[in-house]
Amino acid sequence: MNPFIDSLHPYPFQKLSELLEGHTPNPDKPLIRLTIGEPQHDSPQIVLDTLANSLNGVNKYPSTKGELTLRSAISKWTKTRFHLDSLDPESQILPVTGTREALFAITQTLVGEKSNPLVVSPNPFYQIYEGAGILAGAELHFLPCGPDTAYKIDYQSVSDEIWARCELLFVCSPNNPSGSITTLEDYAYLIAKAKAFNFTIVADECYSEIYFDDKAPLGLLEACQQLGNTSYEHCLIFQSLSKRSNLPGLRSGFVAGDANLLKPFLLYRTYQGCAMPIHHQEASITAWNDEQHVAQNREIYTRKFNSVLDILSPVMKVSKPEAGFYLWPELDMDDEAFCIALYEQASVLVLPGSYLGREVDGKNPGSKHVRMALVAEESQCVEAAKRIRDFLTTNKLTNK
CATH class of the missing domain: 3.90.1150.10 (Aspartate Aminotransferase, domain 1)
Structure with missing residues (x-):
C-alpha cells in the first residue's frame, strides 16, 4: 500500500x-x-440539447488532448474573458474531466524535482490541495487566510527559505470559502518569486464567473498579460463548467497557461487515462460559447x-x-x-x-x-x- x-x-x-x-x-x-x-x-437547456444530440460520440475513444474544436472554443472564451492577446489551443490548453482530478494530477506531475519539497496552500483550503501534496510525497506549508488579514494572504511575509523549497503554490481566487480575490500586486510578487525560485503557481479559478455588480475577478493569466509575462511562464489556471454553467455532473474543465508545463502534464494524463468523452466535449463547446x-x-x-x-x-x-x-x-x-x-x-x-x-x-x-x-x-x-x-x-x- x-x-x-x-x-x-x-x-x-x-x-x-x-x-x-x-x-x-x-x-x-x-x-x-x-x-x-x-x-x-x-443546467442550460442549449447544453443539454447538444449533449443529447451528440451521443453517437460514444462509439469513439476520446483523445487525452481533446478535440481541437473544444480547445479552440476554450481559447476564444479565455482570450475574451481575460483580455489575452493569445492563448494557443495546441500547446497552452488542455481539457480535463473536472478540475478536482486535474488539481490532484498536476501535483503528481510537477512535484518531485526538489529535495524535501513543499506544496504551499491557503488555509482554509479545498482539501484536494492537501491530499494531492501528501500523495506526491511533499510537505504542506499553510498560509493563513483569516479575519486578522481581512481574509487575504500576506504573501510577502513568506520567507525565501519557504519559496526555495516550494514546488507548487495553490492560489484559490475567488477563494473558497471566503470569496476574496487575489490582487494584481500579489500576482506580480508571486510571479517574481516563482521565476526566482522555480515553482509553479496553480490558480484554482472555478468560482471566477460568479461575481456581483459586473466586477469580474482578475485571473492569473490576465495578470500575466498585464505584467508582460505573455508566455505565462510558471503559471497555470484551472477552470470549470461546474459553477459557471451549473454542470457539475458533466465533469468538464480545462487547464491553461505555460506550454512547458502542459507538455509533461499531457504525458502524465495519457497514462492516467482521464479523457473527456466526445459528447461531453460537444456539450462543453456549447457552454463555453454562450454567455447568456x-x-x-x-x-x-x-x-x-x-x-x-x-x-x-x-x-x-x-x-x-x-x-x-x-x-x-x-x-x-x-x-x-x-x-x-x-x-x-x-x-x-x-x-x-x-x-x-x-x-x-x-x-x-x-x-x-x-x-x-x-x-x-x-x-x-x-x-x-x-x-x-x-x-x-x-x-x-x-x-x-
Whole structure:
C-alpha cells in the first residue's frame, strides 16, 4: 500500500457526518442543507440539447488532448474573458474531466524535482490541495487566510527559505470559502518569486464567473498579460463548467497557461487515462460559447445574496464576498457546537469552518466560522436565513 495513504485526513463531509451521529434535525421543519458547493440551478437547456444530440460520440475513444474544436472554443472564451492577446489551443490548453482530478494530477506531475519539497496552500483550503501534496510525497506549508488579514494572504511575509523549497503554490481566487480575490500586486510578487525560485503557481479559478455588480475577478493569466509575462511562464489556471454553467455532473474543465508545463502534464494524463468523452466535449463547446446563461446565473446569485444578507447582517458578522457563492460568517462560539445546535433546533445544516482549515502554531483560521453555500433555490436560502436569524435571536447569540 502507498505509505502516504495513512496520512490523508478525513474529508470535511465525512467529519460532518460523524459530528451529527446521535443528533436529529427539528422534525417540524424540513431540512435545508447549505453545506456542499454543488449548484442547484437548472443546467442550460442549449447544453443539454447538444449533449443529447451528440451521443453517437460514444462509439469513439476520446483523445487525452481533446478535440481541437473544444480547445479552440476554450481559447476564444479565455482570450475574451481575460483580455489575452493569445492563448494557443495546441500547446497552452488542455481539457480535463473536472478540475478536482486535474488539481490532484498536476501535483503528481510537477512535484518531485526538489529535495524535501513543499506544496504551499491557503488555509482554509479545498482539501484536494492537501491530499494531492501528501500523495506526491511533499510537505504542506499553510498560509493563513483569516479575519486578522481581512481574509487575504500576506504573501510577502513568506520567507525565501519557504519559496526555495516550494514546488507548487495553490492560489484559490475567488477563494473558497471566503470569496476574496487575489490582487494584481500579489500576482506580480508571486510571479517574481516563482521565476526566482522555480515553482509553479496553480490558480484554482472555478468560482471566477460568479461575481456581483459586473466586477469580474482578475485571473492569473490576465495578470500575466498585464505584467508582460505573455508566455505565462510558471503559471497555470484551472477552470470549470461546474459553477459557471451549473454542470457539475458533466465533469468538464480545462487547464491553461505555460506550454512547458502542459507538455509533461499531457504525458502524465495519457497514462492516467482521464479523457473527456466526445459528447461531453460537444456539450462543453456549447457552454463555453454562450454567455447568456452565465449572466442569468449571476443575476440569480445576486438576488439570493442580497435577500439573505438583508436578513443575516443585523444579527451576525457576515458580508457579501467579492465573488463566489459562499457566505463565511464569523461566530462568537465554537463552530461545531453552532452547527449541531442549528441542526437540532432549526433544521439547517452548515459546515464547520474548522473542517476546512488546519491548526498551525496553535491556531486554525477556519475556527469560529461556518461555510454556507447559497446554491439552493432563493426561497430555500431565504427560509434558511430566517431560521438562522431566529436561532441566533432565541439563543442570544447575535454578535453584531
